[in-house]
Amino acid sequence: MNDKQDKQDQQRDSIDFGYQQVARERKKGLVANVFNSVAAKYDVMNDLMSMGIHRLWKRYTIDCSGVRQGMKVLDIAGGTGDLTAQFARRVGPQGEVVLADINDAMLKVGRDKLRDKGHVGNIRYVQADAEQLPFDDNSFDIITIAFGLRNVTDKPAALRSMFRVLKPGGRLLVLEFSKPITPALEQVYDFYSFNVLPKMGQLVANDADSYQYLAESIRMHPDQETLKTMMHEAGYDNVDYQNLTGGIVALHRGYKF
Amino acid sequence: MKSLSLIPWLVLETLVNELLSRDANSPERLQKLAGKVLRFDIKELPFVVTVTVEQQAIRLSTSTEGDADCWIQTELGVLPELTDNANLTRLIKAGQLDIEGDPMLAQQLVMLVKGLDIDWESELEAKLGVLPAQWLSNLWRSGQRHMKEASKSHRRWINGVVIEEKRLLPARIEFEQFKQQLQQLRATIERLERQVKQEQ
Numbered sequence: 001m002n003d004k005q006d007k008q009d010q011q012r013d014s015i016d017f018g019y020q021q022v023a024r025e026r027k028k029g030l031v032a033n034v035f036n037s038v039a040a041k042y043d044v045m046n047d048l049m050s051m052g053i054h055r056l057w058k059r060y061t062i063d064c065s066g067v068r069q070g071m072k073v074l075d076i077a078g079g080t081g082d083l084t085a086q087f088a089r090r091v092g093p094q095g096e097v098v099l100a101d102i103n104d105a106m107l108k109v110g111r112d113k114l115r116d117k118g119h120v121g122n123i124r125y126v127q128a129d130a131e132q133l134p135f136d137d138n139s140f141d142i143i144t145i146a147f148g149l150r151n152v153t154d155k156p157a158a159l160r161s162m163f164r165v166l167k168p169g170g171r172l173l174v175l176e177f178s179k180p181i182t183p184a185l186e187q188v189y190d191f192y193s194f195n196v197l198p199k200m201g202q203l204v205a206n207d208a209d210s211y212q213y214l215a216e217s218i219r220m221h222p223d224q225e226t227l228k229t230m231m232h233e234a235g236y237d238n239v240d241y242q243n244l245t246g247g248i249v250a251l252h253r254g255y256k257f
Numbered sequence: 258m259k260s261l262s263l264i265p266w267l268v269l270e271t272l273v274n275e276l277l278s279r280d281a282n283s284p285e286r287l288q289k290l291a292g293k294v295l296r297f298d299i300k301e302l303p304f305v306v307t308v309t310v311e312q313q314a315i316r317l318s319t320s321t322e323g324d325a326d327c328w329i330q331t332e333l334g335v336l337p338e339l340t341d342n343a344n345l346t347r348l349i350k351a352g353q354l355d356i357e358g359d360p361m362l363a364q365q366l367v368m369l370v371k372g373l374d375i376d377w378e379s380e381l382e383a384k385l386g387v388l389p390a391q392w393l394s395n396l397w398r399s400g401q402r403h404m405k406e407a408s409k410s411h412r413r414w415i416n417g418v419v420i421e422e423k424r425l426l427p428a429r430i431e432f433e434q435f436k437q438q439l440q441q442l443r444a445t446i447e448r449l450e451r452q453v454k455q456e457q
């Protein structure tokens with residue numbers, strides 16, 4: 001009886017880190033190590049791995065956001081600031097974009113990149129944990145999290161935290177890797193993820209393990225319908241999603257009414 | 258393939274922004290429209306085109322998310338006429354144009370592109386050097402002159418055909434009369450042929 005109880009406790013206290021199960025409190029540190037390691041080459045690797053298509057996914061996200069001049073936008077796990085740069089141009093000087101990331105190294109790369117490109121004045125940089133966002137209730141018109149949710153330890157807590165800081169009428173956009181919708185594409189994608197990506201990571205970023213983690217973490221991330229249900233459970237209304245590039249990526253959208 | 262369908266729009270957007278960046282007066286004209294969203298529902302196109310104006314560029318998309326400051330429903334051929342205020346009432350009455358929001362925004366947007374004034378000679382000079390740039394510019398100018406003259410003479414010829422030849426054309430009633438006379442003549446010939454055959 002005690003053995004069974006111990007196993008249940010272990011399961012409750014452990015979480016996936018790629019295909020490994022690790023203690024819940026260790027995941028943040030392990031994810032941080034991955035991003036500390038890849039931060040400098042993050043943009044180059046994104047372009048290489050996705051053959052530039054990540055730019056189209058991000059642009060599609062912006063187009064679906066309904067962003068207008070003067071709005072306040074939160075870009076969680078904003079990393080090197082691709083979405084932030086586009087939002088900053090659209091909200092104009094009257095609006096504000098907050099680039100938030102839990103990882104200091106990524107935030108620094110993002111801040112330097114955006115400043116070098118002349119994006120100053122309407123962007124704020126905040127090191128923040130998506131599970132406990134350090135912002136007032138009802139303070140953002142739009143929240144985005146692109147390729148970040150799968151690295152969060154407690155996803156339901158993060159979705160609830162985003163819901164809290166979203167203004168009534170505001171929307172959350174989750175751009176994330178998902179499940180390909182055709183078996184043939186899934187096979188090609190699996191081969192690419194587990195055979196090509198780590199080698200590419202080794203060659204370009206001198207880090208195969210981080211890209212192995214990337215491939216594994218994508219497989220462990222909830223599929224389209226599961227994430228939709230999670231968003232409903234966190235309080236979002238009118239939740240829908242759109243598959244991009246055959247479901248390799250999905251854009252989920254939910255509103256706070 | 259939603260993401261791939263963005264490519265033509267991104268190419269067009271890049272082209273327009275590249276042109277805008279080469280005109281020193283563009284920032285001033287963009288400033289008047291910055292932050293505005295215009296949506297064009299063109300009868301001939303299967304999608305709506307949304308133009309979002311930023312401080313230094315425009316963005317094109319087929320998304321209908323969010324409100325627009327100006328929503329225009331019209332036909333492709335009508336777009337150039339939007340530059341002239343005087344045309345708006347006529348077009349709306351004729352059912353060729355429907356505007357929701359501020360109509361001035363559409364005019365300002367058309368003028369933004371139409372009013373582009375790029376010093377191509379300087380642009381070429383920076384890329385190719387002075388002599389090749391001058392040679393290309395002269396070639397372009399003489400080509401333009403030639404095209405203008407050719408188009409003027411074609412227009413003259415078309416005018417001649419349309420106006421002079423039209424004057425020589427018979428009126429409908431004259432044509433009907435001619436047709437009747439022709440039928441009568443044919444009947445007379447047939448009658449005469451029959452008579453000739455009988456007498457043989």
